Amino acid sequence: xxxxxxxxxxxxxxxxxxxxxxxxxxxxxxxxxxxxxxxxxxxxxxxxxxxxxxxxxxxxxxxxxxxxxxxxxxxxxxxxxxxxxxxxxxxxxxxxxxxxxxxxxxxxxxxxxxxxxxxxxxxxxxxxxxxxxxxxxxxxxxxxxxxxxxxxxxxxxxxxxxxxxxxxxxxxxxxxxxxxxxxxxxxxxxxxxxxxxxxxxxxxxxxxxxxxxxxxxxxxxxxxxxxxxxxxxxxxxxxxxxxxxxxxxxxxxxxxxxxxxxxxxxxxxxxxxxxxxxxxxxxxxxxxxxxxxxxxxxxxxxxxxxxxxxxxxxxxxxxxxxxxxxxxxxxxxxxxxxxxxxxxxxxxxxxxxxxxxxxxxxxxxxxxxxxxxxxxxxxxxxxxxxxxxxxxxxxxxxxxxxxxxxxxxxxxxxxxxxxxxxxxxxxxxxxxxxxxxxxxxxxxxxxxxxxxxxxxxxxxxxxxxxxxxxxxxxxxxxxxxxxxxxxxxxxxxxxxxxxxxxxxxxxxxxxxxxxxxxxxxxxxxxxxxxxxxxxxxxxxxxxxxxxxxxxxxxxxxxxxxxxxxxxxxxxxxxxxxxxxxxxxxxxxxxxxxxxxxxxxxxxxxxxxxxxxxxxxxxxxxxxxxxxxxxxxxxxxxxxxxxxxxxxxxxxxxxxxxxxxxxxxxxxxxxxxxxxxxxxxxxxxxxxxxxxxxxxxxxxxxxxxxxxxxxxxxxxxxxxxxxxxxxxxxxxxxxxxxxxxxxxxxxxxxxxxxxxxxxxxxxxxxxxxxxxxxxxxxxxxxxxxxxxxxxxxxxxxxxxxxxxxxxxxxxxxxxxxxxxxxx
Numbered sequence: 001x002x003x004x005x006x007x008x009x010x011x012x013x014x015x016x017x018x019x020x021x022x023x024x025x026x027x028x029x030x031x032x033x034x035x036x037x038x039x040x041x042x043x044x045x046x047x048x049x050x051x052x053x054x055x056x057x058x059x060x061x062x063x064x065x066x067x068x069x070x071x072x073x074x075x076x077x078x079x080x081x082x083x084x085x086x087x088x089x090x091x092x093x094x095x096x097x098x099x100x101x102x103x104x105x106x107x108x109x110x111x112x113x114x115x116x117x118x119x120x121x122x123x124x125x126x127x128x129x130x131x132x133x134x135x136x137x138x139x140x141x142x143x144x145x146x147x148x149x150x151x152x153x154x155x156x157x158x159x160x161x162x163x164x165x166x167x168x169x170x171x172x173x174x175x176x177x178x179x180x181x182x183x184x185x186x187x188x189x190x191x192x193x194x195x196x197x198x199x200x201x202x203x204x205x206x207x208x209x210x211x212x213x214x215x216x217x218x219x220x221x222x223x224x225x226x227x228x229x230x231x232x233x234x235x236x237x238x239x240x241x242x243x244x245x246x247x248x249x250x251x252x253x254x255x256x257x258x259x260x261x262x263x264x265x266x267x268x269x270x271x272x273x274x275x276x277x278x279x280x281x282x283x284x285x286x287x288x289x290x291x292x293x294x295x296x297x298x299x300x301x302x303x304x305x306x307x308x309x310x311x312x313x314x315x316x317x318x319x320x321x322x323x324x325x326x327x328x329x330x331x332x333x334x335x336x337x338x339x340x341x342x343x344x345x346x347x348x349x350x351x352x353x354x355x356x357x358x359x360x361x362x363x364x365x366x367x368x369x370x371x372x373x374x375x376x377x378x379x380x381x382x383x384x385x386x387x388x389x390x391x392x393x394x395x396x397x398x399x400x401x402x403x404x405x406x407x408x409x410x411x412x413x414x415x416x417x418x419x420x421x422x423x424x425x426x427x428x429x430x431x432x433x434x435x436x437x438x439x440x441x442x443x444x445x446x447x448x449x450x451x452x453x454x455x456x457x458x459x460x461x462x463x464x465x466x467x468x469x470x471x472x473x474x475x476x477x478x479x480x481x482x483x484x485x486x487x488x489x490x491x492x493x494x495x496x497x498x499x500x501x502x503x504x505x506x507x508x509x510x511x512x513x514x515x516x517x518x519x520x521x522x523x524x525x526x527x528x529x530x531x532x533x534x535x536x537x538x539x540x541x542x543x544x545x546x547x548x549x550x551x552x553x554x555x556x557x558x559x560x561x562x563x564x565x566x567x568x569x570x571x572x573x574x575x576x577x578x579x580x581x582x583x584x585x586x587x588x589x590x591x592x593x594x595x596x597x598x599x600x601x602x603x604x605x606x607x608x609x610x611x612x613x614x615x616x617x618x619x620x621x622x623x624x625x626x627x628x629x630x631x632x633x634x635x636x637x638x639x640x641x642x643x644x645x646x647x648x649x650x651x652x653x654x655x656x657x658x659x660x661x662x663x664x665x666x667x668x669x670x671x672x673x674x675x676x677x678x679x680x681x682x683x684x685x686x687x688x689x690x691x692x693x694x695x696x697x698x699x700x701x702x703x704x705x706x707x708x709x710x711x712x713x714x715x716x717x718x719x720x721x722x723x724x725x726x727x728x729x730x731x732x733x734x735x736x737x738x739x740x741x742x743x744x745x746x747x748x749x750x751x752x753x754x755x756x757x758x759x760x761x762x763x764x765x766x767x768x769x770x771x772x773x774x775x776x777x778x779x780x781x782x783x784x785x786x787x788x789x790x791x792x793x794x795x796x797x798x799x800x801x802x803x804x805x806x807x808x809x810x811x812x813x814x815x816x817x818x819x820x821x822x
Contacts, residue, residue: 001031001045001046001047001137002045002046002047002048002072002074002121002137002138003043003044003045003072003073003138004042004043004044004045004046004053004056004070004071004072005041005042005043005044005070005071005072006041006042006044006053006056006057006060006067006068006070006071006116007040007041007067007068007069007070008020008035008040008041008042008060008065008066008067008068009040009065009066009067009068010064010065010066011035011037011040011065013037014037016037016065017035017036017037018035019063020033020035020042020060020063020065021033021034021035021042023059023060023062023063024042024044024056024059024060026059027046027051027055027056027059028050028051028055029046029047029048029049029050029051030044030045030046030051030056031045031046031047032044032045032390032391033045034391034392042060043391044056045391048121048137052120052121052122053070053072053116053120053121054116054120056116057070057116057117067116067117068115069099069113069114069115069116070113070114070115070116071111071112071113072111072112072114072121073109073110073111073112073138073403073404074109074110074112074124074135074136074137074138075108075109075135075136075137075138076088076103076108076109076110076128076133076134076135077133077134077135077136078132078133078134078225079103079105079108079133084103084105084133084233085103085105085417085420085421085467086417086418086420086421087131087132087133087229087231087421088101088103088110088128088131088133089101089102089103089110089417090131091127091128091130091131091133092110092112092124092127092128094127095119095123095124095127096118096119097114097115097117097118097119097123098112098113098114098119098124098127099113099114099115100112100113101113102408102409104408104409104471104475105467105468105471106468106471106472106474106475107471107475109138110135111404111408112124121135130229131229131231132225132226132228132229132231146297146298146301150291150298153287153288153291154291156287157284157287157288160280160281160283160284160287161281161284163214163215163216163276163280164215164277164280164281164284166210166211166214166215167211167215167216167273167274167276167277167280168277168281170207170208170210170211170273171211171270171273171274171277173204173207174204174207174208174269174270174273174274175270175273175274177200177201177204178201178204178267178268178269178270179270180197180200198253198256201249201252201253201267201269202253202254204267204269205246205249205250205253205267205269207269208246208249208269208272208273211272211273211276211277212242212243212246212272212276215276215277215280216238216239216242216272216276216280218235218283219235219238219239219242219276219279220235220239221235222234222235222236222239223235223236223239223240232424232425232428233424233463234424234462234463234464236424236428237424237427237428237458237459237461238275238279238458238459240428240458241275241454241455241456241458241459241791242271242272242275242276242455242459244451244454244455244458245268245269245271245272245275245451245455245791246268246269246272248267248268248451249266249267249268249269249272252266252267253267266448268451268452268455268791270792271455271791271792274791274792274795275459275791275792275794275795278792278795278796278798278799279459279795279798279799281799282798282799282800282801282802282803283799283802285800285803286464286468286802286803286806289803289806289807289810297399297402297403297479299483300395300398300399300402300482301399303337303355303356303374303395304321304373304374304395305321305336305337305338305339305373305374306320306321307319307320307321307339308320308321308323308324308328308330308339308340309330309331309332309333309336310324310328310329310330310331311328311329311330311331311383312328316331321339321340322390324339324340324386324389325386325389326386326387326388326389327385327386328385328386328389329345329383329384329385329386330342330383330384330385330386331381331382331383332349332371332377332381332382332383332384333377333381334349334377334378334379334380334381335376335377335378336376336377337373337374337375337376337377338351338371338372338373338374338375338376338377338384339373340373340386340388340389340390340393341370341371341372341373341386341387341388341389341392341393341394342370342371342384342385342386342387342388343368343369343370343371343384343385343387344365344366344367344368344369344370344371344382344383344384345367345383345384345385346367346382346383347367347380347381347382347383348364348365348366348367348380348382349364349365349377349378349379349380349381349382350362350363350364350365350378350379350380351363351365351371351375351376351377351378352375352376352377352378353372353375355374355375355376356372356374356375356394356395356398356485356738362378365382371384372393372394372395373388373393373394373395374393374395398482398487398738401487401489401736402478402479402482402487404489404490405474405478405487405488405489405490405491405494408474408489408490408491408492409470409471409474409491409492410470410474410491410492410494410495410756410759411491411492411495412470412495412759412763413470413471413474413491416466416467416469416470416763417467419466420463420466420467423461423463423466423770424461424463427457427458427461427774428458430457430774430778431453431454431457431458431778432454434450434453434454434457434777434778434779435450435451435453435454436450438450438453438779442779449779449788452788452790452791453777453778453779453788455791456777456789456790456791456794457774457777457778459777459791459794459795459798460773460774460776460777460789460794460795460797460798461770461773461774461777461798462766462769462770462798462801462802464801464802465762465765465766465769465770465801465802465804465805466763466766466767466770468762468802468805468806468809469759469762469763469765469766469805470491470759470762470763472762472805472806472809472810473755473758473759473762473808473809473812474491474494474755474759475809476755476758476809476810476812476813477494477751477752477754477755477758477812478491478494478755479813480751480755480812480813480815481747481748481751484744484747484751484817485737485738485739485744485747486735486736486737486738486744486747486748486751487735487736487738488734488735488748488751488752489733489734489735489736490734492734493718493734493735494752494755494756495752495756495759496699496717496718496734497701497718497734497735497748497749497752497753498752498753498755498756499699499717500652500699500700500701500717500718500749501651501652501653501698501699502652502653502654502655502693502698502699502700502701503647503652503653503654503655503700503701503702503703503745504655504656504657504678504689504690504693504700504701504702504703504712504716505644505654505655505656505657505674505703505742505745506656506657506658506686506702506703506704506705506709506712507634507656507657507658507660507665507668508634508658508659508660509704509705509722510703510704510705510722510742511636511637511640511644511656511668511672511674511742512634512635512636512637512640512668513634513635513636513637514634514705515546515550515634516546516547516549516550516616516632516633516634517550517553517554517632517633517634517635518533518550518551518553518554518555518557518630518631518632519615519631519632519633519635520610520615520617520629520630520631521533521628521629521630521631522603522606522610522617522628522629522630522631523627523628524602524603524626524627524628525625525626525627525628527622527627527628529628530558530560532620532622532627532628532630533551533554533555533558533560533630534555534560534561534562534563535563535580535581535583535585535622536551536555536585536587536620536630537551537552537554537555537556537560537562538562538563538564538565538580538581539565539568539576539577539578539580539585539587540552540576540587541562541565547616547618547632548576550632551630551632563580563581564580565578565579565580566578566579566580567579571588571592574588574589574591574592574595575587575588575589575592575618575619576588583622583623584622584623584624585620585621585622586598586619586620586621587618587619587620587630588618588619589618589619590604590607590619592619593619593621593626596621596624597624598621598624598625598626599626600619600621600626602626603619603626603628603629606629607619607629610629610631611663612663612667613633613667613671614633614660614663614664614665614666614667614668614671615631615632615633615667616631616632616633617629617630617631618630618631618632636668636671636672637741637742639741639742639743640672640742641671641672641673642743643741643742643743643745643746644672644673644674644742645673646743646746646818647745647746647749648673648675650746650749650750650753652749653675653676653698654673654674654675654676655674655675655676655677655678655693656668656669656672656674656676656677656678657678657681657686657689657712658677658678658679658681659680659681659682659683660679660680661679661680662677662679662680664679665677665679666679684711686704686709686711686712687711687712687714687715689712690702690712690715690716691715694715694717699717700716700717700718701716701717701718701719701720701745702715702716702718702719702720703720703721703722703737703742703745704719704720704721704722705721705722705740709721713733718734718735719733719734719735720733720734720735720736720737720745720748721733721735721736721737722737722740722744735748746817746818747817747818750817750818751815751817754812754815754817755812758808758809758811758812761808762805762808762809765801765804765805765808766801766805769797769801773794773797776789777789777794
């Protein structure tokens with residue numbers, strides 16, 4: 001199955017989205033179709049053997065909508081090194097109808113955006129084949145397909161290891177017999193110029209041939225593939241180097257008379273065998289290390305439950321999770337995984353959601369609460385109605401977002417790809433120049449030195465280390481984010497997040513919980529605090545006002561019994577009144593009490609103190625006397641203060657933005673310790689405030705959770721959406737924090753910095769290796785130190801440069817962000 005993301009224009013309501021979904025599902029070969037109205041896109045799973053993009057796009061047009069560009073991910077067959085990246089991208093981008101193409105060398109996949117009206121999948125494949133590559137459906141995010149891909153990688157690894165051991169075993173006698181003058185006993189048996197030495201060296205050539213043609217076969221197929229399309233790659237360098245060494249050795253054995261001196265008739269069979277052995281070993285270790293970079297995706301896929309217990313026709317049935325449909329009632333018992341997303345309709349339990357949100361404390365769930373597929377039921381049994389199944393579940397969306405992000409490129413990678421594209425031709429030119437210089441002005445025997453320099457220069461150069469430096473680190477870093485409940489959309493966002501120096505936090509729902517709660521009860525006179533609160537809550541029991549609901553919840557939390565209220569009356573702009581437990585109650589503002597002739601001056605200092613703290617205090621009068629105050633406020637999340645301190649520790653300026661009045665905003669700011677407050681900001685002005693900060697020269701991140709935050713999230717250099725917020729906010733963001741806590745912001749910043757630090761380490765190592773290694777291989781140190789690099793050492797260095805880069809990237813797998821926890 002292949003997945004397609006198709007942009008759709010003209011949809012205005014949910015009915016439009018449903019029409020498009022039905023039309024898409026009617027197309028033969030389409031297995032699944034889901035339309036996202038807010039994002040104006042359709043995600044379609046289809047069988048490329050039965051249909052193509054054109055019929056899918058036509059189905060959308062027949063419903064009266066416009067099908068824009070489509071996005072797809074495909075595996076690239078035939079990629080041999082980092083220099084192939086630019087060749088694949090250029091071949092596709094130059095094709096009419098292709099909008100963009102981005103190749104990830106770490107996963108050997110390409111993300112393509114194209115216009116279905118101009119080109120289809122077959123046309124894309126033809127364009128790739130014309131440059132020497134082939135496209136195939138990318139690996140699906142299922143356990144079976146990932147395991148199959150891992151098996152293929154392991155098969156490739158084992159094949160390369162067999163080639164390595166063959167070459168290594170042959171290398172030992174070849175090395176010993178190639179230099180008989182250095183081995184006691186062989187010197188006398190094989191003196192220079194003797195027929196014995198010539199025959200032994202000839203036999204070594206015969207033994208070396210299968211090493212070159214079997215163990216090193218991939219170098220020749222790779223070189224031939226490049227030559228057919230007038231391009232060069234890493235394999236071109238290796239194949240040219242070992243072939244030059246082999247031919248020189250063959251001439252030295254077969255026609256030694258061609259050489260003016262006997263000492264020039266040397267053989268380099270050991271160079272051929274050892275170079276092939278070491279480079280093949282490096283390729284095998286690189287494949288194994290690259291397999292570990294995708295551990296995060298494997299872990300996410302492994303979270304999915306295998307079966308579900310559903311109720312159909314009054315009977316409980318255990319069925320594969322793929323067969324669950326929206327509307328099914330699913331039973332979950334203690335210790336079982338929640339199979340799909342849904343809403344609890346019966347029972348209650350506590351659920352461990354750490355695998356999705358990163359939050360270690362189990363969450364209590366009751367009727368009406370949402371449950372997430374792949375989370376673990378801890379205590380009670382419950383029944384829920386399935387709402388999102390298959391590829392619509394939260395877990396499936398997380399996997400898709402992580403895969404998209406891992407396939408994206410950081411801006412620095414685009415520069416590196418351009419360097420890698422010119423790298424191989426440049427090295428070949430330098431190798432030829434070095435050969436010519438040594439042949440003309442080098443010490444005797446010149447031809448021997450020239451050959452050594454040529455072979456060493458070609459072999460030591462490694463474009464793969466350059467090409468893998470960024471994508472391997474991004475793949476691991478984005479996976480590490482997903483493990484911690486942070487979804488990073490792209491490498492661009494990751495690189496920009498490292499440069500953030502100011503972070504703007506929306507107050508409501510981000511710093512605070514986003515709903516009012518009872519905070520204070522102040523009593524004057526003889527009435528007990530619990531009685532005053534119970535009577536006040538009883539008066540508000542039927543209220544739908546958020547402040548009234550907060551008072552009722554506060555009383556229930558304290559375990560108070562609420563009596564019945566009578567003669568309830570709402571007084572617009574003032575408050576409410578009524579009879580509770582035989583007492584006449586008034587609840588509201590100071591004007592309400594004054595209108596009833598009640599003196600509330602004794603409570604004024606407490607009222608002002610509570611108001612200064614950003615709370616909403618309300619007067620309570622009982623039987624004509626001022627009895628106290630109840631205060632309600634949007635309370636601060638438990639970890640907001642610690643998270644903001646951690647952001648300060650990271651060197652960030654923290655700004656709070658809110659539509660609340662300045663007094664309330666300043667009160668919250670004092671409690672959590674933000675640096676700057678932007679109060680009385682209308683929703684439509686939030687983006688403008690972000691822009692003003694950017695004009696100050698700051699790189700700005702915005703954290704929000706509501707629809708009114710979407711423009712500001714889009715305006716910010718990096719937008720971070722709280723995962724508990726709206727879909728619109730999440731769509732507009734660069735980073736999504738599933739947990740809904742500000743500690744996620746800290747973790748995101750820490751992971752972005754750790755990942756980019758790892759990228760720069762890799763790039764520094766890869767560039768330094770090549771910048772220093774190539775000149776040394778060319779012999780630039782020889783006039784000053786007499787040092788000339790051996791091709792064997794060059795092969796070892798080249799083989800392990802890529803392995804070092806990938807291994808360094810894998811260190812990120814063990815990185816543990818603090819996330820604002822001291």
